[in-house]
Amino acid sequence: MISDKGEAVAHSYEDDEFLMISGIQHYAFCRRQWGLIHMEQQWAENVLTYEGTQMHKRADDPYLSELRGDVLVSRAMPLVSPTLGLYGVSDVVEFHAVADTEEPNKVRLKGRRGWWIPFPVEYKRGKPKQGDCDEVQLCAQAIALEDMLGVRVDEGALFYGERERRVSVRFDKSLRTRVHELAADMHRDFAISLTARAIYAPKCTSCSLESLCQPKMNVKSSENYVRDYLLTDEP
Numbered sequence: 001m002i003s004d005k006g007e008a009v010a011h012s013y014e015d016d017e018f019l020m021i022s023g024i025q026h027y028a029f030c031r032r033q034w035g036l037i038h039m040e041q042q043w044a045e046n047v048l049t050y051e052g053t054q055m056h057k058r059a060d061d062p063y064l065s066e067l068r069g070d071v072l073v074s075r076a077m078p079l080v081s082p083t084l085g086l087y088g089v090s091d092v093v094e095f096h097a098v099a100d101t102e103e104p105n106k107v108r109l110k111g112r113r114g115w116w117i118p119f120p121v122e123y124k125r126g127k128p129k130q131g132d133c134d135e136v137q138l139c140a141q142a143i144a145l146e147d148m149l150g151v152r153v154d155e156g157a158l159f160y161g162e163r164e165r166r167v168s169v170r171f172d173k174s175l176r177t178r179v180h181e182l183a184a185d186m187h188r189d190f191a192i193s194l195t196a197r198a199i200y201a202p203k204c205t206s207c208s209l210e211s212l213c214q215p216k217m218n219v220k221s222s223e224n225y226v227r228d229y230l231l232t233d234e235p
Contacts, residue, residue, distance in 0.1 A: 013085035019186055021079055021088030021144065024179065025137035027186050029203070034186070035195030036209055070097040072109070072116065081144035084183040090141055092121040105151045118145050120156040127162045132178065134158050139171050139179045 019038065026034040036042045066073055072095040080087045095116035098106050106115035120141045124134055135158070142153040157166040169175075189196075200215035 021086040025133045028133035031196040079144035081147045091123045094119040125161045
């Protein structure tokens with residue numbers, strides 16, 4: 001929930017009200033897609049989702065957790081955000097060792113010496129997209145880390161497999177406000193079991209649910225079908 005000043009306002013969610021943190025990406029991309037997946041439990045695999053799943057499996061392999069110099073890599077870390085009412089699992093959370101004891105966002109880690117800065121990393125197939133669906137998912141993970149660790153997380157990264165490079169993401173006020181608004185809207189739609197109607201757009205061609213959603217079958221085409229095939233002048 002967001003105040004008039006654009007700041008987060010505490011909201012208490014019951015355990016059975018928590019939604020999947022990964023869903024915020026679906027919701028930002030297409031509210032109908034989110035409804036079909038997270039409320040109607042529909043899913044369809046295509047080459048894009050398959051490649052993405054394989055990348056996540058490699059990123060989430062717990063046996064690949066390791067200390068790389070001053071960076072501790074934690075894979076498949078559980079995430080819970082009472083602030084957003086979301087839960088899930090991260091791809092990777094890096095903890096960067098910091099020597100500056102004056103750093104305000106440092107944390108202690110069990111079984112580790114010194115202080116560490118959390119840095120979430122989300123793995124994506126393909127390349128950077130238009131829109132902010134990847135950024136809001138990463139920011140939601142950062143807010144969950146803040147809720148869990150009691151520190152502010154200012155930055156993370158998106159790793160894109162096609163280009164094999166990272167894109168830095170700053171969790172500024174605008175992006176945080178966007179995440180809080182999306183989360184609130186998700187809870188509202190879920191509470192009333194609202195699946196948005198289909199609206200065709202060019203991005204539909206990359207959606208694995210296109211054949212289930214049938215976005216081109218809009219209200220107008222349905223009306224034409226009724227008029228042309230069901231209604232007749234014959235007695």
